[in-house]
Structure formats: C-alpha cells, structure tokens
Amino acid sequence: MNTQTPEQIQNKPFFYKPFFIAPQHTIFAERAIRFDELAAADQSSWRDYLALLAEVSRAQDVALNAILPTSALPEKSGETRLPKSDGTHIPPLFINSLQTLLAALNGKVNPVIQAALNDLAARSDDDLLEMAKRVLRDEVSENEQVFRIWLHAALQCAWTAWASQLSDDDVPSVDERSVCPCCGGDAVASVVLSGGDWEGLRYLHCGVCNSRWNALRAKCTFCNDQSAIAFQQVDGVEEGVLHGAYGESCGKCGAYRKLFLLANQQYADPIADDLASLAVDILLSSEGLQRGGRNPFLLAE
Ligand SMILES: [Zn+2]
Ligand SMILES: [Zn+2]
Structure with a gap:
C-alpha cells in the first residue's frame, strides 16, 4: 500500500512536501x-x-x-x-x-x-x-x-x-482546503508537524477518512483571508493536552478551528485532543468566535 516506483520517488524534489498524507x-x-x-x-x-x-x-x-x-x-x-x-x-x-x-x-x-x-x-x-x-x-x-x-x-x-490505499500521487493539490480532497469531509482540526524536513508544516485532518492535507499556516481555512489570523491558547498551561492545543481564528470571517502543535504534544491526535481541549472552545466562543471543524464524537455542536 502507498507504494511508489523508484522512478516516482526519484522524480520528487529533495525536500518534498506532500500535499496529501x-x-x-x-x-x-x-x-x-x-x-x-x-x-x-x-x-x-x-x-x-x-x-x-x-x-x-x-x-x-x-x-x-x-x-x-x-x-x-x-x-x-x-x-x-x-x-x-x-x-x-x-x-x-x-x-x-x-x-x-x-x-x-x-x-x-x-x-x-x-x-x-x-x-x-x-x-x-x-x-x-x-x-x-x-x-x-x-x-x-x-x-x-x-x-x-x-x-x-x-x-x-x-x-x-x-x-489508506492512496498515495499522494492519487490526490492532486486543490485550491479548496477546508474540506477533505479525498471524501469532501469536514476538517476536524489541523496538526503542525514537528521534526525533520516536515517541521512546521500544517496539515488538516479529515474526520471521516482520516486523510491529511497540507494548507498554508498564514491563511484562514474557511475564507482564505490572510489579514487577520490569530492563535490563542489557554493561559498559563505548560504541559498536558492544552499545551499543544490552539484555536486558530480569523478576524475576517469570525470562525476558528483547533490546531495542535506536535512540537508541544508529540502524540496529539486531532480527533482525541479536540475532545480533551474543550477549554479552548470555551475561551474562543466567549469572544464571539464560531467553531468550525466537525468532530464526529462531539455531540453538543
Ligand atoms: Zn476525508
Ligand atoms: Zn476567515
């Protein structure tokens, strides 16, 4: 599964950053x-x-x-x-x-x-x-x-x-980044990767097929605006799930989605960590921001 021919691998640039994982x-x-x-x-x-x-x-x-x-x-x-x-x-x-x-x-x-x-x-x-x-x-x-x-x-x-049977050659890059390029499902949240060549790259995560796809960090994943992105975290937390959990909000459209920094919480999972970091949702909704990103296990949405 996900196998590529030697030619396909050789044809990739050295610091290759896949659109799809x-x-x-x-x-x-x-x-x-x-x-x-x-x-x-x-x-x-x-x-x-x-x-x-x-x-x-x-x-x-x-x-x-x-x-x-x-x-x-x-x-x-x-x-x-x-x-x-x-x-x-x-x-x-x-x-x-x-x-x-x-x-x-x-x-x-x-x-x-x-x-x-x-x-x-x-x-x-x-x-x-x-x-x-x-x-x-x-x-x-x-x-x-x-x-x-x-x-x-x-x-x-x-x-x-x-x-799980697809490779990134099967899923070409698309302009629309707020929904899954594989199944059209909503992005639950993002993860920012840590370590090696992929350090700092942001991937959105599908709540249905569990695919990940790349999206620029500086861009709103709802309206594509780049002028008013803000990252917020619960104050004074230096360990545990909330250490890695951020709300990424957009002043233009007023929506936010969770973002998990693997540099802070190595094993953060977008579905699991989302459900264990509701304090971030309480913080952002108290500021009038609208949650985006559907978690299939979050019942009170
Ligand atoms: Zn999907
Ligand atoms: Zn926006």
Missing part, C-alpha cells in the same frame, strides 16, 4: 492509546467519555483491519478521489465494518450503551444503510441520536480503509 493502518490503535492517556489525565466526569472513546477506537482498529483485505478502491467518479461522505453513497463494507465494531464492543460498555448496540445489531441492513446516510447528512432524528456515534465510527472505518 494517507492514514496508516494503525491510526485507530494509536488514537485508542491517546484517548486512554487523555482520560487518565482528566480529573472531571468527562474522563468517562474519553475512556469510552478509547474503547470505540480499539473496536475501530479491529474493524479496519478486518475489512482492509477486501476493501477494493473504487474508481474516481466525482470531484473527490473517493466517493463523497455526504450521505449519497455508503461504502459496500460499511455493514461488515459495523458488525465487527459491535462485536468488538460487546460486553465492554455500560448496560445503557449495550442496549443501544444490541438494538443496532438487530436492525436490517436496509435500515442501517438509511440511518448511515442520515448520519452523514446530519439529519439524525431525536430517537436515533443514540446510534450516531456507532454508525459514524463504522463509516470512518470503511472510508479510512479506502484512503
């Missing part, structure tokens, strides 16, 4: 470790949710690796390299992914959640496919909210299995 097969296993760390460091009742998401990530790791061998990459047919994750298309391996995920979570969650998982496991495939479309369209009804996380988690596995 594919997710590794270990992405969910690494995210589970990060959620565990963040849960252990959290002193509030929120830690229970972070610990639950560590279990979800572990189950996603099982599901991803179960479907990878048979996850055939579709031909490009629309604007994005992969079918758009906008509710018009559900990957063929979604049902398989969901079943594996539910089996992996069985017995590892509290009775209330277990009841929801059992309910989901008893649904017909047609029912599940229609619900999955509503999840991606953000049209989930009140009584289906309890299923949203699990359905989205399985959708992430199916799209990530595809994205």
Whole structure:
C-alpha cells in the first residue's frame, strides 16, 4: 500500500512536501492509546467519555483491519478521489465494518450503551444503510441520536480503509482546503508537524477518512483571508493536552478551528485532543468566535 516506483520517488524534489498524507493502518490503535492517556489525565466526569472513546477506537482498529483485505478502491467518479461522505453513497463494507465494531464492543460498555448496540445489531441492513446516510447528512432524528456515534465510527472505518490505499500521487493539490480532497469531509482540526524536513508544516485532518492535507499556516481555512489570523491558547498551561492545543481564528470571517502543535504534544491526535481541549472552545466562543471543524464524537455542536 502507498507504494511508489523508484522512478516516482526519484522524480520528487529533495525536500518534498506532500500535499496529501494517507492514514496508516494503525491510526485507530494509536488514537485508542491517546484517548486512554487523555482520560487518565482528566480529573472531571468527562474522563468517562474519553475512556469510552478509547474503547470505540480499539473496536475501530479491529474493524479496519478486518475489512482492509477486501476493501477494493473504487474508481474516481466525482470531484473527490473517493466517493463523497455526504450521505449519497455508503461504502459496500460499511455493514461488515459495523458488525465487527459491535462485536468488538460487546460486553465492554455500560448496560445503557449495550442496549443501544444490541438494538443496532438487530436492525436490517436496509435500515442501517438509511440511518448511515442520515448520519452523514446530519439529519439524525431525536430517537436515533443514540446510534450516531456507532454508525459514524463504522463509516470512518470503511472510508479510512479506502484512503489508506492512496498515495499522494492519487490526490492532486486543490485550491479548496477546508474540506477533505479525498471524501469532501469536514476538517476536524489541523496538526503542525514537528521534526525533520516536515517541521512546521500544517496539515488538516479529515474526520471521516482520516486523510491529511497540507494548507498554508498564514491563511484562514474557511475564507482564505490572510489579514487577520490569530492563535490563542489557554493561559498559563505548560504541559498536558492544552499545551499543544490552539484555536486558530480569523478576524475576517469570525470562525476558528483547533490546531495542535506536535512540537508541544508529540502524540496529539486531532480527533482525541479536540475532545480533551474543550477549554479552548470555551475561551474562543466567549469572544464571539464560531467553531468550525466537525468532530464526529462531539455531540453538543
Ligand atoms: Zn476525508
Ligand atoms: Zn476567515
């Protein structure tokens, strides 16, 4: 996977900075470790949710690796390299992914959640496919909210299995940087890489297929304006998740997205660290800024 011929590698400039970085097969296993760390460091009742998401990530790791061998990459047919994750298309391996995920979570969650998982496991495939479309369209009804996380988690596995098979030659650079060039999904947050030739490069991270794509740090990722970008952090924090977590806001359009400096928190994960740094959201929303970047596991948006 992600293999390139010697000619392709030789043709790259020496300090080559890829536009696109594919997710590794270990992405969910690494995210589970990060959620565990963040849960252990959290002193509030929120830690229970972070610990639950560590279990979800572990189950996603099982599901991803179960479907990878048979996850055939579709031909490009629309604007994005992969079918758009906008509710018009559900990957063929979604049902398989969901079943594996539910089996992996069985017995590892509290009775209330277990009841929801059992309910989901008893649904017909047609029912599940229609619900999955509503999840991606953000049209989930009140009584289906309890299923949203699990359905989205399985959708992430199916799209990530595809994205992990792409190389940066498959995903050419595009002007529009606020949505994923692979699946059109929203960028949850950015990471600024640390170390070696990639020091300081900023990549946005997709909340559906876990692809990363490069975007200039000096530019607003919502409106492309460069005149009023500001970075804010919770004052007086010199360690832990908040040490690496910034809000990147734009005075022009009034929106912000999280940005995580790997130089400060080496193992920061855009999905996990976003959920453990809500203090940054409280700070920025108190200044009237609007959050952008949809985290699939953040329910109160
Ligand atoms: Zn994507
Ligand atoms: Zn802007």
